[in-house]
Amino acid sequence: MKEITVKITEDKEYKICIEKGILNNLGEHLSKTIENKRIIIITNPLVNSLYGAKLLSVLRKDGFNSDLIQVSDGEKYKSLPITKYLYDELLKRKADRATTLIALGGGVIGDLTGFVASTYMRGLPLVHIPTTLLAQVDSSIGGKVAVDHPLAKNIIGSFYQPKVVYTDPEVLQTLSDKDIKNGIVEAIKIAVIKSPAFFNRLEKNIEQLLKKHKDLLCEVVIEAVSLKVDIVLKDPWERGLRKMLNFGHSIGHALEVEAGYQDLSHGEAVALGMLIETKIARNREMCSGDFEEQIKHILPFLLSLSPFSREQTSRKQESIFKYTKNIDYNQFWETLTLDKKNYQGRITFILPEALGKVSLIDNIKKEEVIKAFEEFKKEWELC
Numbered sequence: 061m062k063e064i065t066v067k068i069t070e071d072k073e074y075k076i077c078i079e080k081g082i083l084n085n086l087g088e089h090l091s092k093t094i095e096n097k098r099i100i101i102i103t104n105p106l107v108n109s110l111y112g113a114k115l116l117s118v119l120r121k122d123g124f125n126s127d128l129i130q131v132s133d134g135e136k137y138k139s140l141p142i143t144k145y146l147y148d149e150l151l152k153r154k155a156d157r158a159t160t161l162i163a164l165g166g167g168v169i170g171d172l173t174g175f176v177a178s179t180y181m182r183g184l185p186l187v188h189i190p191t192t193l194l195a196q197v198d199s200s201i202g203g204k205v206a207v208d209h210p211l212a213k214n215i216i217g218s219f220y221q222p223k224v225v226y227t228d229p230e231v232l233q234t235l236s237d238k239d240i241k242n243g244i245v246e247a248i249k250i251a252v253i254k255s256p257a258f259f260n261r262l263e264k265n266i267e268q269l270l271k272k273h274k275d276l277l278c279e280v281v282i283e284a285v286s287l288k289v290d291i292v293l294k295d296p297w298e299r300g301l302r303k304m305l306n307f308g309h310s311i312g313h314a315l316e317v318e319a320g321y322q323d324l325s326h327g328e329a330v331a332l333g334m335l336i337e338t339k340i341a342r343n344r345e346m347c348s349g350d351f352e353e354q355i356k357h358i359l360p361f362l363l364s365l366s367p368f369s370r371e372q373t374s375r376k377q378e379s380i381f382k383y384t385k386n387i388d389y390n391q392f393w394e395t396l397t398l399d400k401k402n403y404q405g406r407i408t409f410i411l412p413e414a415l416g417k418v419s420l421i422d423n424i425k426k427e428e429v430i431k432a433f434e435e436f437k438k439e440w441e442l443c
């Protein structure tokens with residue numbers, strides 16, 4: 061088992077335990093980590109049907125008294141109404157401060173459960189079991205928990221560290237192709253920010269990763285987690301360096317808001333965000349044309365976009381680009397002004413300079429966002 065320790069303060073740390081098949085003996089591991097036997101699992105119907113019964117049974121075997129609550133599947137349920145529903149359910153089940161919440165699912169379940177755990181009774185013990193590639197490489201690490209508001213993504217949230225994260229790469233075998241791609245997008249983001257070598261490995265192995273090659277997926281999870289933990293350790297409360305992890309997320313989050321948190325997944329929105337933010341960086345002469353080509357080589361591929369096979373991909377393009385194609389720039393700019401990274405009214409983006417180097421730019425202008433969007437649309441014939 062690979063164990064990565066995240067030491068947040070002198071007396072506060074937790075482990076990310078990564079092992080194929082760890083779900084099968086989770087009770088044993090959990091007995092060593094949490095003191096009480098009362099557990100409530102929060103998940104969605106799809107993940108429940110795949111792993112819920114199994115988890116309940118391994119926990120029962122080790123003497124845990126566990127219960128399970130389901131919420132509907134999808135980003136639009138990472139919301140305040142569903143948060144209230146979970147508070148109601150926890151009260152009905154008489155959850156108290158000795159009750160551990162387990163988030164069993166992707167980034168949506170992780171962020172939502174984490175937010176509920178951080179606020180119910182001022183904090184319940186939390187355990188993450190991330191089941192998507194995106195959640196394993198990114199969202200289960202670092203303690204950012206939040207729900208969305210219709211006007212702004214992840215805007216109601218807190219920092220809340222779990223007791224432990226159990227990551228089982230075996231569960232990725234049931235993931236859809238689209239969600240494998242979404243996870244690779246966040247891995248690419250971390251690589252662009254911090255590691256040219258990791259970027260090259262992702263690029264080289266992309267076909268095998270899309271085929272869900274078990275060992276490669278496991279290696280990617282371990283490498284991405286290690287890179288992200290390195291950043292989180294240096295800046296746990298996102299006061300400086302950690303903001304760099306938001307490359308692609310200014311445009312990406314605003315697109316998710318425009319889409320009403322439907323049709324466009326987080327990974328797809330971030331891929332579009334990275335492409336358009338790279339264009340802004342290129343127009344500012346911050347990065348080279350070669351760098352932009354590298355980004356354009358890999359990301360459109362993950363969006364099932366290829367200039368050489370437009371006929372085959374046109375339907376997919378239509379759904380992904382509905383929001384970029386008919387964009388209302390005034391409204392989009394309004395949405396960008398509500399982003400959490402902005403400071404004192406200055407619109408702030410993370411822009412790339414080269415592989416392994418990004419910078420925080422806090423004087424983004426509406427005109428350059430429009431210009432980059434228009435160029436992007438022209439390149440992909442979306443006008």
Ligand SMILES: NC(=O)c1ccc[n+]([C@@H]2O[C@H](COP(=O)([O-])OP(=O)(O)OC[C@H]3O[C@@H](n4cnc5c(N)ncnc54)[C@H](O)[C@@H]3O)[C@@H](O)[C@H]2O)c1
Pocket residue numbers: 104106107110133134135138165166167168169171191192193194195198199200201202203204205214231232233234235236239242246326327
């Ligand atoms: N907190 C953070 O630091 C952070 C970082 C990155 C992203 N996020 C958040 O993560 C969310 C996106 O997460 P996501 O991409 O995991 O989406 P998701 O949670 O919606 O999961 C995607 C789909 O995969 C399904 N699924 C989950 N596990 C599965 C499995 N093992 N087999 C088959 N299907 C499975 C889900 O039911 C869902 O339909 C966004 O809300 C984003 O804001 C948070």
Ligand SMILES: [Zn+2]
Pocket residue numbers: 246309326330
């Ligand atoms: Zn993200």
